[in-house]
Amino acid sequence: MGQEAETLQELTDQKYKYGFVTEIESEFAPKGLSEDTVRFISQKKDEPDWMLEKRLSAYRRWRTMTEPAWARVHYPPIDFQDAYYYAAPKKKEDAPASLDEVDPELLQTYEKLGIPLSEQKMLSGVAVDAVFDSVSVATTFKATLEEAGVIFCPISEAIARHPALVQKYLGSVVPDTDNFYATLNSAVFSDGSFVYVPEGVRCPMELSTYFRINASKTGQFERTLIIADRGAYVSYLEGCTAPMRDENQLHAAVVELVAMDGAEIKYSTVQNWYPGDENGKGGIYNFVTKRGDCRGANSKISWTQVETGSAITWKYPSCILRGDNSVGEFYSIAITNNFQQADTGTKMIHLGRNTRSRIISKGISAGRAQNTYRGLVRIHQKAEGARNFTQCDSLLLGSRCGAHTVPYIESRNPSAIIEHEATTSKISDDQLFYCLSRGIGTEEAVALIVNGFCREVLQQLPMEFAVEAQKLVGISLEGSVG
Amino acid sequence: MSPQALICNGSGPENVMLEIEDLHASVQGKEILKGLSLKICPGEVHAIMGPNGAGKSTTSYMLAGRDGYEVTSGQVRFNGEDLLSLKPEERAANGIFLAFQYPLEIPGVSTLNFLKTAVNAQAKLRGEPLLDAVQFMRLVRETAKLLNVSEEMLKRPLNVGFSGGEKKRNEVLQMALLKPALAILDETDSGLDIDALKLVAEGVNKLRSPSRSFLVITHYQRLLDYIVPDYVHILADGRIVRSGDKSLALRLEEQGYDALIGKAA
Numbered sequence: 001m002g003q004e005a006e007t008l009q010e011l012t013d014q015k016y017k018y019g020f021v022t023e024i025e026s027e028f029a030p031k032g033l034s035e036d037t038v039r040f041i042s043q044k045k046d047e048p049d050w051m052l053e054k055r056l057s058a059y060r061r062w063r064t065m066t067e068p069a070w071a072r073v074h075y076p077p078i079d080f081q082d083a084y085y086y087a088a089p090k091k092k093e094d095a096p097a098s099l100d101e102v103d104p105e106l107l108q109t110y111e112k113l114g115i116p117l118s119e120q121k122m123l124s125g126v127a128v129d130a131v132f133d134s135v136s137v138a139t140t141f142k143a144t145l146e147e148a149g150v151i152f153c154p155i156s157e158a159i160a161r162h163p164a165l166v167q168k169y170l171g172s173v174v175p176d177t178d179n180f181y182a183t184l185n186s187a188v189f190s191d192g193s194f195v196y197v198p199e200g201v202r203c204p205m206e207l208s209t210y211f212r213i214n215a216s217k218t219g220q221f222e223r224t225l226i227i228a229d230r231g232a233y234v235s236y237l238e239g240c241t242a243p244m245r246d247e248n249q250l251h252a253a254v255v256e257l258v259a260m261d262g263a264e265i266k267y268s269t270v271q272n273w274y275p276g277d278e279n280g281k282g283g284i285y286n287f288v289t290k291r292g293d294c295r296g297a298n299s300k301i302s303w304t305q306v307e308t309g310s311a312i313t314w315k316y317p318s319c320i321l322r323g324d325n326s327v328g329e330f331y332s333i334a335i336t337n338n339f340q341q342a343d344t345g346t347k348m349i350h351l352g353r354n355t356r357s358r359i360i361s362k363g364i365s366a367g368r369a370q371n372t373y374r375g376l377v378r379i380h381q382k383a384e385g386a387r388n389f390t391q392c393d394s395l396l397l398g399s400r401c402g403a404h405t406v407p408y409i410e411s412r413n414p415s416a417i418i419e420h421e422a423t424t425s426k427i428s429d430d431q432l433f434y435c436l437s438r439g440i441g442t443e444e445a446v447a448l449i450v451n452g453f454c455r456e457v458l459q460q461l462p463m464e465f466a467v468e469a470q471k472l473v474g475i476s477l478e479g480s481v482g
Numbered sequence: 483m484s485p486q487a488l489i490c491n492g493s494g495p496e497n498v499m500l501e502i503e504d505l506h507a508s509v510q511g512k513e514i515l516k517g518l519s520l521k522i523c524p525g526e527v528h529a530i531m532g533p534n535g536a537g538k539s540t541t542s543y544m545l546a547g548r549d550g551y552e553v554t555s556g557q558v559r560f561n562g563e564d565l566l567s568l569k570p571e572e573r574a575a576n577g578i579f580l581a582f583q584y585p586l587e588i589p590g591v592s593t594l595n596f597l598k599t600a601v602n603a604q605a606k607l608r609g610e611p612l613l614d615a616v617q618f619m620r621l622v623r624e625t626a627k628l629l630n631v632s633e634e635m636l637k638r639p640l641n642v643g644f645s646g647g648e649k650k651r652n653e654v655l656q657m658a659l660l661k662p663a664l665a666i667l668d669e670t671d672s673g674l675d676i677d678a679l680k681l682v683a684e685g686v687n688k689l690r691s692p693s694r695s696f697l698v699i700t701h702y703q704r705l706l707d708y709i710v711p712d713y714v715h716i717l718a719d720g721r722i723v724r725s726g727d728k729s730l731a732l733r734l735e736e737q738g739y740d741a742l743i744g745k746a747a
Contacts, residue, residue: 429549434586437546438596438656439574439604448599452590452639 032081035059038187041086045156045191048163058176058186065180071343072372072404073312075285083250085188085221141205148204150234151196155223158194165196169227173256173293173320181252181314182289189223189254197232197263206462208237222253228263230296235266237465251310252287261296261323266304268461269317270469272476273309280339280368283311290317291347294326294355302329303346304460306469308476311340316374318347321355321383328357331457333469335450335476336369336401345375345406350383350416359390362454366397366477372404379416386413392422395453397446397477447474498559499524499695500545500664505556506720507544513554514540516720522664525692529706530699531731532717533739538699539583541717542668545697546580547573561663575607577663581653583672588640593652596640597622601659625658629685647678654685665689666697671705683708703735718743 030037038059042052067078145152151162158166176186197203228234238255251273257265267290276283286309292301303317313336319328330346348357357377365371377388394403405422427449435445451458451470458466458473500522507515514537522528532538544551545558547570558565565573588596601621602612613621626636631651641649650670657665667686671679686709690696698709706714706728714730715722716739723743724730734742 428586431586431588433546433548433570434582434588435600436570437548437574437580437582438600438660439571439607440600441571441603444599444603448591448596449588452588455590 031084033059033083033085033188037085041188041190044086045159047156047159050163050167051159054171054176055187058183059188061177062180062183062187065183067180071314071374072370072406073314073341073343075312075341078250078285080184086190144204148201149198150201150203151194152207153194155189155192155194155225158225162194162196165227166194166225169256169258170225171256173258173291174254174289179289181287182254185221185223185252185254185289189221192223192253193226193236194224195226195234195236197228197234199229199260200231201229202232203234206235206237220251222251222255224253224255225258226256226265226267227258228260228265228299230260231262232260233264235462236268237462238267238269239271249283250285250287253289255288255290255317257290257292257301259292259294259296259299259301259323259326262298263296264300264302265292266302267292267317268465269303269305269307270465270472271305271307271309271313272472274311275309275338275340276311278338278367280311283340284309285312286310286315287312288315290315291320292318292328293320294323294328294352296326297323297352298325299323300327300329302327302331302460304331304457305333305344306457306461306472307332307334307342307344308472310342313340313342313344315344316346318349318376319357320349320351321357321386322351323355324352325354325356326352327355330357330359330361330375331460332361332373333364333454333457333473334362334371334373335364335473336366336371337477338367338369340367340369342370343372343374345373347376348378348388350377350379350386350388352383354385354387355383356386357388359388359392360456361390361392362457363392363394363403364397364450364453364477365394365401365403368400370402370404372406374406374408376408377410377418377420378408379411379413379418381412383413384415386416388416388418390418390420392420393453394422394424395450396424396426443474443478446477450474450477497523499561500565500697501559503557503559505544505558506554507540507556508552508554509540509550514720515544517556518717518721520715520722522695522697524663524695525690526713527690527696527698527709527711529711529714529728529731530697530717530722531701531703531714531734533743534701536717537720538701538717539668542580542666542697542699545573545666546570546578571603572607574660574662575604579657579660579662579665581650581657581665581667581670583669585641585644585649585653587642587644589642591640592637593640594622594636597636597656597659600656604660622659626655628688629655629658630681631655645678646673647675647681650674650678650682651685654682654689658685658689663693664695664697666699667709668699669701670698671700671702679705680708703731706731716742 035056038055042055174182176183195207226234226236257267259265273284273286294301301319305317307313317330321328328348332344334342334344336342345361346359359375361373363371363373373392375390377390379386390407392405394405396403403424407420409418411418427446431449432445435448451473454473458469461469498521502518502520505515505518506513518541530538530541540551553566560576598618605612629651635648641652644652670682674682698711711728714726714728716724
């Protein structure tokens with residue numbers, strides 16, 4: 001046992017292999033947050049007055065709020081005046097001219113993930129001809145989408161070109177007053193995606209931030225709004241399995257989904273922001289508010305997330321099941337290693353009759369990481385016949401990490417059926433030795449066992465994404481053997 | 483016949499596949515193996531029998547390279563090489579296979595996926611070309627058919643919800659795919675009824691060949707009715723106290739361990 005513990009320590013202490021620092025020259029807004037900063041951002045984006053007013057009112061509200069302290073995450077106080085809230089995209093001439101100038105370790109990771117060369121260039125910010133490929137692909141996609149009547153554009157463009165839609169829906173799921181970070185986002189959001197799928201339209205392709213032009217530099221305060229009108233269907237992919245870096249430590253995104261009668265939205269995320277080093281230094285703080293509103297009857301919203309990055313993840317993609325017979329789903333894999341902390345889960349708010357929700361959460365903890373599932377299932381008085389099924393499984397690698405499950409269940413309707421199952425297990429030495437004795441090395445064995453543990457969730461991801469996510473699961477746990 | 487005097491058919495050292503020499507090994511500071519010696523030549527089937535606590539499972543884990551089994555003195559050579567310096571996965575790639583007494587369950591990982599990962603991991607360690615999905619499927623179908631393993635079983639998560647018999651047949655299937663030089667069967671008969679036992683033994687017998695050796699570890703003689711050994715050794719208190727041919731197992735069954743071990747001492 002002593003020997004195993006030693007190996008374990010040695011391996012879990014291993015460095016995040018893909019970390020590096022990028023020197024970026026940007027056009028920063030003045031440091032700190034004030035009404036002037038908010039005006040500066042709005043002005044930079046040529047926004048109409050109503051948008052500026054919305055931002056300012058959120059800012060004023062935010063000043064009266066305090067950070068939430070209930071999550072099981074610990075970090076030094078954030079000085080919100082010691083940060084930049086707007087940075088223009090970096091200039092072309094500063095970008096690497098070819099892949100030769102890109103960190104070889106980063107390229108190695110791309111290789112491991114099997115990312116094609118053209119995408120590697122785009123991901124690592126190579127800003128020359130190579131990107132043309134992607135742009136032309138994106139243009140082709142845009143034409144197909146326009147033909148179907150789907151609007152898919154940066155939210156800044158939507159504010160300018162589709163103000164009626166934005167005014168109607170922005171903040172209608174996550175109000176500006178919702179919570180500290182969402183309110184901050186409402187004041188200073190930089191950019192994000194806007195999707196509108198008109199009545200009866202099945203979006204002809206998976207939409208991905210990857211194909212959204214200008215997507216690469218909007219990470220810090222991203223704002224996304226997706227509307228599926230009556231009977232529409234859309235599948236949206238956010239993020240990327242490749243390690244994502246950002247010079248800003250604080251991230252506070254807001255995502256709002258609206259599904260009208262009979263509409264369905266499938267939202268998949270892979271989050272792999274820099275998690276910090278082996279001593280817990282650095283890494284992204286990811287404070288995200290994601291919520292979907294099943295506004296119409298028979299509508300469905302399904303969240304799938306694979307969270308492997310960030311020093312701190314604070315994230316609860318939720319569903320408001322307002323329409324009768326509406327369905328909410330949450331499938332989650334959260335992997336934490338070294339000193340990473342994740343407090344993540346969902347909220348299923350059952351308002352309509354015969355609403356159904358399903359929660360499958362898989363938490364994997366290694367090193368000294370802390371992984372918390374926090375979920376709320378609330379059945380309102382009128383939600384006759386509501387049903388929920390929750391399954392929370394935690395897997396521990398080693399003996400210095402933690403897994404916590406905090407379910408909140410509130411039922412105000414006697415006809416509701418709520419099921420909650422939870423398990424906590426460790427990768428056993430027996431399982432590992434079984435794999436080793438078959439010739440499978442330790443890291444491959446861990447990846448195999450963990451992927452098996454996550455299978456139900458990985459199955460929910462769109463095909464190509466799932467293959468990459470499987471590899472990512474292995475890479476995230478490299479050197480964390482228990 | 484003293485254990486040291488027992489020399490395998492080929493007699494020359496170049497023909498010895500496995501040679502365990504005066505091995506002492508401890509688990510958690512407690513000495514379990516106390517001077518174990520054994521030689522196995524290609525194509526031979528050796529059985530090790532012994533009472534509980536004699537060191538049977540320690541022998542198999544020590545050979546497969548399990549963590550926590552510390553060799554304090556003695557040596558083990560496998561095809562002339564020092565086995566003890568190799569990691570477990572390297573031993574597997576070099577041709578050692580351990581069929582587990584209690585095969586482990588791996589939820590969510592299909593048997594097929596596990597088999598393919600293992601076959602290719604070993605090929606990689608040996609510097610051989612990897613099998614693609616089509617080649618692998620062809621191989622696995624042929625092998626499964628030979629051993630009467632259903633395709634349905636291959637699709638199920640590894641050993642999850644398998645009956646005792648299915649688990650052991652799955653071990654034999656793995657053995658058939660991984661083509662080891664030396665297969666160690668650790669109490670393969672435990673938890674099997676007679677029909678399941680016959681089926682598993684049948685599978686093992688199909689895999690016998692002049693170049694493949696078996697080390698069958700068992701508490702009961704019953705298994706040896708179906709997997710007939712060339713040599714039988716009695717392990718007691720960490721060393722082999724008697725060796726003989728298959729009749730030794732029968733005598734053991736009649737007279738019991740105490741009588742035979744007592745005679746040896």
